[in-house]
Amino acid sequence: MNVDHTPRSPSNRPLKLAVLISGGGTTLTNFLEKRAAGELDIEVPLVIASRPDCGGVAKAKAAGLRCEVVRRRDFNDISEFSTTIFGLCREVGADLVTLAGYLSLIHIPEDYQHRVMNIHPALIPAFCGHGFYGHKVHEAVVARGVKISGCTVHFADNEYDHGPIIGQKTVPVSGTDTPDQVAANVFQAECELYPEMIRLFAAGKIKVVERRTIIQD
Incomplete structure (x- = not known):
């Protein structure tokens, strides 16, 4: 049986993005440039980096954004790792989680199904x-x-590029x-x-x- 899902989105306010990065933060920079140009109505209350030496960490901080480093190796399993990431996303009320060159596999909880985008x-x-x-x-x-x-x-979803x-x-x-x-x-x-x-x-x-x-x- 086909099941229809319409992803939830806000109305009459900027979309709150959580941006997950593993590298230089070029996609994050693109989002911020589009916002500055009036082409993307967003807020970025949270950036999550997979390691502290990502070039994107400095870019996030320079833009005045909250940036948390959450390393996979600090957790016993992918479930604990993913729970921490989505706990932070819920804390800031992220409407959409965007993977921006993010390399760590995460497991997506039910409340964020079809609310996590990757490129x-x-x-x-x-x-x-x-x-x-x-x-x-x-x-x-x-x-x-x-x-x-x-x-x-x-x-x-819970597989790479799937x-x-x-x-x-x-x-x-x-x-x-x-x-x-x-x-x-x-x-x-x-x-x-x-x-x-x-x-x-x-x-x-x-x-x-x-x-x-x-x-x-």
Whole structure:
């Protein structure tokens, strides 16, 4: 039986984002730039970093954002780790949790089902899953010789790069492109696609039926 899920979203106020990072914080910076330009109506009450030496930690603090470091190795199991992360998200009243280059697997509790978004730097189901992250994705794209790559925004579930796909954006790949060139082109696509999908969520326009999403007018 198909079960319909409409992700909850706020009305008449900025969307509260929790942003989870593992690297340089470029996606976080993009969100903040879109907000400053009036293109993304958000608040960021919480940033969670997977390690203290993430470049994104300094960026979050420079922006005056609360930033907590939650390391997987400090917990006995993934359940305890995930409970801590979502406890922080509930504490700040996060409407949506965004994975922004976040590399640790988390288990999503019932109250955050279809309220956790991830962006992957390839066109899922290609070049995705455990071990496909960051520059490794673009190296694999170039090695395989594909002519189109891109990025995918999806709702996260308890597996890597597995939940319902919300949106995808393509970029061409030429036979002379290096992984660095592909990465730069894909990141430009990410900078447009991720905010666009967040806006759809905030407007209540994303409906999930089983593992498919429907974008409502």
